[in-house]
Amino acid sequence: MAVCFQSQLKPTTFFPSSTNTSPKTSSVLSFQFRCNFSLPTLAVTEPEPVLLSVESFAPATIANLGPGFDFMGCAVEGLGDYVSVTVDPSVHPGQISISDISGALPSVSKLSKNPLWNCAGISALAVMKMLNIRSVGLSLSLRKGLPLGSGLGSSAASAAAAAVAVNELFGSKLSAEELVLAGLESESKVSGYHADNIAPAIMGGFVLIRSYDPLELMRLRLPEKTNLHFVLVSPEFEAPTKKMRAALPAEIGMSHHVWNCSQAGALVASILEGDLVGMGKAMSNDKIVEPTRVPLIPGMESVKKAAIEAGAFGCTISGAGPTAVAVTDSEERGKEIGERMVEAFFKEGNLKAVAMVKALDRVGARAVAKVPR
Amino acid sequence: MAVCFQSQLKPTTFFPSSTNTSPKTSSVLSFQFRCNFSLPTLAVTEPEPVLLSVESFAPATIANLGPGFDFMGCAVEGLGDYVSVTVDPSVHPGQISISDISGALPSVSKLSKNPLWNCAGISALAVMKMLNIRSVGLSLSLRKGLPLGSGLGSSAASAAAAAVAVNELFGSKLSAEELVLAGLESESKVSGYHADNIAPAIMGGFVLIRSYDPLELMRLRLPEKTNLHFVLVSPEFEAPTKKMRAALPAEIGMSHHVWNCSQAGALVASILEGDLVGMGKAMSNDKIVEPTRVPLIPGMESVKKAAIEAGAFGCTISGAGPTAVAVTDSEERGKEIGERMVEAFFKEGNLKAVAMVKALDRVGARAVAKVPR
Numbered sequence: 119m120a121v122c123f124q125s126q127l128k129p130t131t132f133f134p135s136s137t138n139t140s141p142k143t144s145s146v147l148s149f150q151f152r153c154n155f156s157l158p159t160l161a162v163t164e165p166e167p168v169l170l171s172v173e174s175f176a177p178a179t180i181a182n183l184g185p186g187f188d189f190m191g192c193a194v195e196g197l198g199d200y201v202s203v204t205v206d207p208s209v210h211p212g213q214i215s216i217s218d219i220s221g222a223l224p225s226v227s228k229l230s231k232n233p234l235w236n237c238a239g240i241s242a243l244a245v246m247k248m249l250n251i252r253s254v255g256l257s258l259s260l261r262k263g264l265p266l267g268s269g270l271g272s273s274a275a276s277a278a279a280a281a282v283a284v285n286e287l288f289g290s291k292l293s294a295e296e297l298v299l300a301g302l303e304s305e306s307k308v309s310g311y312h313a314d315n316i317a318p319a320i321m322g323g324f325v326l327i328r329s330y331d332p333l334e335l336m337r338l339r340l341p342e343k344t345n346l347h348f349v350l351v352s353p354e355f356e357a358p359t360k361k362m363r364a365a366l367p368a369e370i371g372m373s374h375h376v377w378n379c380s381q382a383g384a385l386v387a388s389i390l391e392g393d394l395v396g397m398g399k400a401m402s403n404d405k406i407v408e409p410t411r412v413p414l415i416p417g418m419e420s421v422k423k424a425a426i427e428a429g430a431f432g433c434t435i436s437g438a439g440p441t442a443v444a445v446t447d448s449e450e451r452g453k454e455i456g457e458r459m460v461e462a463f464f465k466e467g468n469l470k471a472v473a474m475v476k477a478l479d480r481v482g483a484r485a486v487a488k489v490p491r
Numbered sequence: 492m493a494v495c496f497q498s499q500l501k502p503t504t505f506f507p508s509s510t511n512t513s514p515k516t517s518s519v520l521s522f523q524f525r526c527n528f529s530l531p532t533l534a535v536t537e538p539e540p541v542l543l544s545v546e547s548f549a550p551a552t553i554a555n556l557g558p559g560f561d562f563m564g565c566a567v568e569g570l571g572d573y574v575s576v577t578v579d580p581s582v583h584p585g586q587i588s589i590s591d592i593s594g595a596l597p598s599v600s601k602l603s604k605n606p607l608w609n610c611a612g613i614s615a616l617a618v619m620k621m622l623n624i625r626s627v628g629l630s631l632s633l634r635k636g637l638p639l640g641s642g643l644g645s646s647a648a649s650a651a652a653a654a655v656a657v658n659e660l661f662g663s664k665l666s667a668e669e670l671v672l673a674g675l676e677s678e679s680k681v682s683g684y685h686a687d688n689i690a691p692a693i694m695g696g697f698v699l700i701r702s703y704d705p706l707e708l709m710r711l712r713l714p715e716k717t718n719l720h721f722v723l724v725s726p727e728f729e730a731p732t733k734k735m736r737a738a739l740p741a742e743i744g745m746s747h748h749v750w751n752c753s754q755a756g757a758l759v760a761s762i763l764e765g766d767l768v769g770m771g772k773a774m775s776n777d778k779i780v781e782p783t784r785v786p787l788i789p790g791m792e793s794v795k796k797a798a799i800e801a802g803a804f805g806c807t808i809s810g811a812g813p814t815a816v817a818v819t820d821s822e823e824r825g826k827e828i829g830e831r832m833v834e835a836f837f838k839e840g841n842l843k844a845v846a847m848v849k850a851l852d853r854v855g856a857r858a859v860a861k862v863p864r
Contacts, residue, residue, distance in 0.1 A: 185752065186752075186756065187749060187752070188749045188753075189749055189752065189753035189756070190753075190756065326753065326756050326757060326760065327753060328753060328754075328757045329753075336757060336760055336769075338760060366745060367745065368744065368745060369742035369743065369744060369745075370742065370743045370744075370745065370748050371741065371742060371743075372739060372740065372741060372742075372743065375743045375748050375751070375779070376560060376561045376562055378748070378752060379558065379559075379560070379562065379751060379752050379755045380561075380562035380563075380699065380700060380701060380702075380755075381701075382752045382753075382755050382756045383559065383562065383563065383699050383755045383756060383758070383759040384699060384701045384709060384759075385756070386756040386757075386759045386760050387699065387709055387711060387759050387763060390760060390763050390764075391763075396709075406748070
């Protein structure tokens with residue numbers, strides 16, 4: 119069933135506090151900032167923390183899905199970021215400190231420990247602001263499982279995990295869509311005010327963003343028994359979101375508009391019916407965005423062709439790329455498809471790539487460990 | 492469940508036979524033409540008629556539904572056209588003769604009895620061509636229940652009824668989507684190669700046109716118990732399809748494209764979930780086509796406003812207009828909404844209008860009477 123979330127909250131611009139230079143008191147190098155966003159404060163009375171510490175996980179996400187450009191996304195199982203938040207008396211009340219950032223991938227070193235320049239930090243602070251937290255300071259550690267700039271919603275995963283962790287710490291006062299609003303504060307800093315990664319990262323499954331003002335999200339439920347597998351192939355190539363966005367056409371001809379709209383409708387219907395062939399076909403059928411971005415990712419055209427020839431139901435670019443995503447109905451077939459796609463990236467794009475076969479994450483961001491007070 | 496019909500048939504252009512001046516032999520003034528389209532002939536051996544005569548009905552249809560512009564439509568119960576086809580030895584084999592056109596509305600007199608210039612005739616001939624009918628001549632009579640140029644799929648209803656009647660007469664050899672192809676021969680003459688009226692007129696319910704080459708149609712099943720009612724308000728005003736189409740923008744900005752795509756997705760999801768509030772909202776949310784057409788129909792902006800104020804879940808233009816369509820969940824409420832809309836057409840547009848409250852037709856074109864041989 120499609121469930122519609124609606125909020126009357128109006129998204130607002132992020133305004134960092136002018137008091138963001140307060141000295142840190144933790145033993146670990148970090149930055150602390152008062153949460154002073156212009157987000158609405160939803161808690162009338164400041165809630166107490168119900169736990170000492172929460173560790174949360176948020177999944178990778180695939181935005182766009184072809185014709186769902188800028189309004190659809192879904193979450194991917196077994197791949198994502200972890201965030202721990204802990205009540206820390208050494209952190210100034212109402213502030214947050216990023217104590218640690220870890221992860222196997224070298225790109226992790228690029229991440230700032232300044233909470234105002236870190237996706238997890240911005241999102242955590244936004245939740246603190248919405249909860250009206252003024253009496254408790256938190257320390258946060260981030261463990262990246264996702265590479266940066268891969269088109270798999272790396273920033274959204276960090277933001278989603280942080281939002282859920284802080285919310286859980288204070289007794290889960292905020293709804294999923296309020297957490298999406300908090301995560302959007304972070305996303306707007308990184309790639310623009312788009313919820314097609316952050317919404318599925320928090321809510322799981324497939325999500326359609328129906329409007330931003332007010333924020334309205336539709337969960338599109340894939341039938342339980344559908345054997346959906348995504349083949350995700352990430353090449354060693356940087357496809358900056360800004361560059362990929364600059365490639366988009368400013369104006370679209372009516373016939374292409376009608377075509378993409380019809381494919382978006384077919385995509386939604388296929389998801390709700392669990393029709394993987396229809397879903398793959400719709401994902402493959404974007405005539406507006408994908409054609410402008412494919413030439414910017416070496417080998418992508420051949421990768422898509424290789425995926426289809428190997429039996430994938432469809433293939434497109436995940437988010438702004440460079441990861442390619444194909445759809446199939448078995449893990450084994452997915453592995454074969456992935457091998458052909460990796461070969462094509464190497465042969466036609468001269469790029470090394472890694473393939474993964476992943477199922478849909480239906481849960482979204484969640485606490486994975488809790489330490490009582 | 493969404494059912495997908497797919498054909499490998501390539502739509503082709505309509506080419507009338509050069510032998511279309513053969514003398515009529517019927518006692519009723521009519522024209523006869525050999526069926527000689529370039530449509531594919533699907534029957535290897537020519538089928539025999541299994542009946543002497545068939546009367547069929549095809550429903551009115553609402554195309555576009557707001558953001559479903561040019562690729563979505565649905566059928567409306569209790570409103571439509573009737574066609575009778577009869578094996579007639581006085582008609583030259585392989586030809587068709589329109590014996591009679593009737594209907595309460597004065598616009599019926601505008602219709603041609605030349606089968607090549609009549610929607611029912613073109614469609615009937617297309618089915619004869621596809622069935623390879625060379626040995627039997629048919630006479631056809633058309634009873635119009637729909638006004639012309641109202642935005643309720645008048646031409647499609649005639650074409651759909653004729654296609655189904657001829658197909659039934661020869662043992663129902665053709666599938667629904669093959670009949671849509673036949674009907675498209677007619678639609679392409681009247682308003683362009685668009686299936687958003689003819690497909691639901693033949694198939695009933697909601698239909699999404701996924702592609703034309705090959706023709707792929709998705710039936711979007713509204714859950715059985717959904718209490719959907721359309722309020723159809725037709726003013727005394729001519730809104731020629733060509734003029735309404737000329738008003739469309741040639742180019743669309745990316746943000747509007749994304750918006751309409753997301754509303755199309757929301758419309759599809761709402762239909763499949765039986766969410767009438769969501770459906771109405773999506774129908775009301777077209778930012779591309781409706782804004783260019785509303786100013787061409789006097790009072791339409793106020794009519795929409797009146798519908799929403801009276802409790803309709805949404806309101807837009809049906810097809811290319813001038814009929815306004817609103818959505819509600821009870822007949823009684825529908826009548827009240829209709830009264831407010833009629834008032835608004837009169838007050839703000841200085842137009843007389845009539846209102847009807849109609850349910851969804853889930854069946855589509857069908858035989859209603861059969862005479863055995």
